[in-house]
Amino acid sequence: MAQAVKKKLVVCGGNGFLGSRICKAAAARGWDVTSISRSGEPTWSSVTSSPNAPEWSKQVQWQSANILHPKTYASYLENADAVVHSMGILLEADYKGVLQGKEPIWSGLQRAFSSTKMGSQNPLEEKEDVELKPQEKDGQVTYELMNRDSAIVLARESSAKKVPTFIYISAAAGAPILPGRYINTKRAAETTISSAFPTLRSIFIRPGFLYDSSRSFTMPLAAVTGMGALANSLTGGRLTFLMGAGGTKPLKADTVAEAVVESVEDVAVKGPVEVKEIEELANRAWRRGML
Template identity: 55%
Template sequence: MSATTKRIVVFGGNGFLGSRICRAAVARNWDVTSVSRSGNPRWDTITSSATPPPWSHHVAWERADIFRPAQWTSLVHGADYVVHTLGILLEADYKGVISGRESPLSGLSRAFNPAKGAHSPNPLERVRNEGAPEPGVEPPSSPAQLTYEMMNRDSAILLAKEAAREGVKAFGFVSAAAGAPVLPSRYITTKREAEAVVAREFPDMRGLFFRPPFMYDQSRTATMALAAFATAGSAVNGLTRGVLGGFLGAAVAKPLKADVVADAVVEALADETVKGPVEVRRLEELANRAWRKTML
């Protein structure tokens, strides 16, 4: 590897968006590492084929639990960029629902329970004030414990803390454009809390908070129909000067193809002038800029 080669570590790199960020980074000849609990992707769940694409052989697919830093801190050492793409849409234990261990109503009631988010939005503050163990050292023992606070917020802050300690130049956090009526409010508030804490606690590390809308790809046929609905809603929202956006949120934001968001993430990381929240329009601009570079 050349001394000038950039090194990126993508947490959740075997997922729908994370794998595409890895692909975009490989296209730039960066040194790419993916970190996830399962390691290698199940390609049939994130692409249209079960066969690994050629670029995937240029990625180090590592296995580690985000809530056990000792498993992955060595992977972050020497990285230029670290990206957090982990998160959950609903807290319901899907396996429990399917197997009959939990009813769909109880799963949803847990997700919409506001009491879960009552503690401090900053796990680092809890450590300082209460002398508690560092957040995330004890991983959840079951899917029922995977809360918005843990996955959408605390895991990102934990990763940012270690990245800053290792002198990482830029930290990318995949947040969201907005919430939606079908999601608990804690889905978006925990992401915004993560953004605020990372920006405040680690000012010497360039923080980029990507706020994509609904993402789609032809390899996931269900996303195409939802994208068509969101596109229509976005058009109507534009004609009504944003009236629908006030209560439908991301449901009427213009959807973007997952590859577009991935290209934008990598382009933003490479541009030292980009920092802070990166909204939908800016994502499109960055992706277009990245595409033009490939045409030169």
Template identity: 60%
Template structure:
């Protein structure tokens, strides 16, 4: 009796902190995994605690492609059962400028929180394979382009290839330290993908702060956020609106990755997935791996 063909999953941003772990858990299920990113294979010491490629990585096809140039990735979506958008930015400040001293921390923060116009473009009005880069290079790494428009363009091309499920890594509610446009563009992406591509099963995980021992700074931040989560629980979630994502229990990056893969494997899962459901899905996936 022949075995069913392995599922094919394409992870855009598969060489990142979360994306690489999604690839890992998909490989563990025997899936055919392709990662697309500008640099190809990860620099492993930036996403794990070792500079050496883990054993599972050799089962991933590490492809190069630019999320703002669909012609570079569209052919790789052919035959995929699921496509994942695991990209985005937390801050619009010029990190390199801040680190090098070209821009002061104060100027960087002013830029992040300044009121601004919508800096994106409409991918739905673009032709197949047409670039979605805005006219101004200053707008290229905006919330609108990176968090919203790149995802909509990817979903558009996935739909054209008859992909069954599309996963957009969204986020738990905003936090006091992040501009409102961060979470606004995330929700706009979810809504547009759902309404514009109803044939595809849209899966929208909304992870809280994620941590892993390979990134010590995430452990410290998670510890502080965990305290905020406990405090919010003790006060009857009175501060939900103020704390936003900081009020949600932090999760290990591997927990979120396992939940994403399980969600894509379960045809009954669709729409937004908040923290409790992410934990449930990860537990369900872990139990499957133990059988």
């Protein structure tokens, strides 16, 4: 009986909370997995409950590269079956500064909640080897740069390398405590990738809040979010406009990771993948593992 061809998966942001779990799920299937990030291998204490590298990590190639500079990673995309973009920012520097007491409250929030900020040069107009750079006057890394432009440039490179499948880790919704640009830039990335790169099977994974016992602070937050999701469901989703992701069922990070890997296998999956579909894909992956 012929042996199944080993798939090649490239995860940009594979050193992160969700990205590392996507690498783990793909490695468990015996796939050829490459992680691309600035630091290379993760700081394991920040993504797991142990400071030591887990056994499965030996099956992953941990490469250091700059997502905004295609020349540093384009070669890793060669012959890939799928590329995953699992990076972005939740809070911008000025918002963090307010929360940490380093930024004046009014001016910091005013800038954080401004209607627009600069991203990079237009990634659709730049040559493939040109490094994208922040266009804000202070060089700030913005939602526009990380949530939108870095995804678009990675999709562009993937399309150029004839990668069949591109997966973007998006989000179910924003939240009242976050600037509207957080979710707007996610949706802008989805729209641009769909229209500009029609040869890609683009998949947009839209989870809500992610939790895991290795990050103890996420557990009570997941419980609160879960109660919000229940209240929202009892009203038929009428509170979504007010609660955003807080009205969406929280998911364990491993559940989303399994769904991502399963979506690579199923060529029928494309476009936005909401929470219910994420759970269905993860359950299918679980059943596959039991066979």
